Amino acid sequence: MIKAKNMMTKEVITISPNSSVLEASKLSTSKSVSSLIVLEANKPVAVVSERDIIKAVLSKKTKVRDIMNKNFLTISPNTTFYEITRTLREKNIKRFPVVDGNKLIGIITETDIVEATRDFTRLHQIIQDAILAIFGIATAFFLFYFSPLRAAVFG
Amino acid sequence: MARVSRIMLADVPTLKKEAKIEEAAKLLSKTENGCVIIVDDNRPVGIVTELDLVRKIATGRMNMKSRLSEIMTSPVVCMTPDMKLDEALKMIDTKRFRKYPVIGNGTLVGLVTKNDIVHAISDNVRLHRAIQNIVLILFVVFELFVFLLYKPLINYLGA
Incomplete structure (x- = not known):
């Protein structure tokens, strides 16, 4: 904080x-x-x-x-x-x-507060993007793991 | 993304180019905006901020009766009502002013400050994050459901 x-x-x-x-x-x-x-x-x-x-x-x-x-x-x-x-x-x-x-x-x-708000907003956006990326990768992995495609590729 | 027109202040203190410094000082001490826009036929041609006035006071040669055009910043950088907030912030980072008159159809329609724009974007991001969290939770529930049913589903379809 x-x-x-x-x-x-x-x-x-x-x-x-x-x-x-x-x-x-x-x-x-x-x-x-x-x-x-x-x-x-x-x-x-x-x-x-x-x-x-x-x-x-x-x-x-x-x-x-x-x-x-x-x-x-x-x-x-x-x-x-x-x-x-x-x-x-x-x-x-x-x-x-x-x-x-x-x-x-x-x-x-007020200037200090505005600068801190900007840093905070930027941090929020980065965290948000990171969570989305992790979920995206996990979902892609699971879908691939359970799909017939895996068997077709790796036998 | 919201636009400048949503957060701009519509009630802008204005003065004519021929006005005296005294009038600007009175206007500044009465309003909260911290600036006066100088207009010519309702077109912004300059801006006088509290800082401009204090700078003049600091020289020790302040004459309340002299013309406002002596201390104003001119020309003034303006924004348009349909500008997106992140574009506006980019513009602020390059120009480094704090207050911007808003021009629509060639006339003055409002005033935006750097502070208002940063706070509006911050509120916007917070709202987006709340929405995204709800979408994520729905998504996870859906995924669990699909994974649990995946094998029985394949079997049922005879794959």
Whole structure:
């Protein structure tokens, strides 16, 4: 079973609540990430997405503290793939900081989930094809074994 | 295999080429799609994503009153409603964008994202697997039946 620790992005880009919105925008474009984690005393307290930055500029707010989004869910490294996809679909939460004890060790975003879903789908298809192939060969063998053709060929 | 038209979003946020950046920012902060399609006479000519806007903000020279055409990606890669999902995914892998306007008869009819396509294919494969399992079980039962009856059948037919 795929777990959070196998699908997470290990390099998390963090920012302090006292930073400016401009710094946040520079950080997320230079590191090409769609969300930043706000750390306070080494604990994740909020997330900042591209949308939050756009909203900040519209409302003329300049501090990360004023725009950060506290509606997020931390998960443990052992959370399973199915639990994560279910939460994504049901609660419409798209970013999951992965926390081991109190330590931030990674982040799972929608992109990570989509990539894992693709790998999973591919694996499903391969298993499916393998089962079909085994059944096909077994059936062909049995039919041949019981048929008069065998006697004709091997005497 | 399902087609793009089944999973596309019909309600697409659009703006004219002459619109200001401010209007796009407002639209983006209100909707969940993460992009605005720029249309000219209902034909998509460009796209502005949240990322494009944040990039502009990061330069520190953001002017809310400037034209949207300054930051839009143009031309934009489009899909058609009758495209199959696996074809769509192949296209995404080569173009590497995340959002694609859908064009039918030369006009904008919808929007699809990479995420929607991957999830739809995954659901599809799961359904197929369930059907295949049922077929396999029926097949095995049938085979057992045939093998058990094979010799008596041959004898009966006088072979």
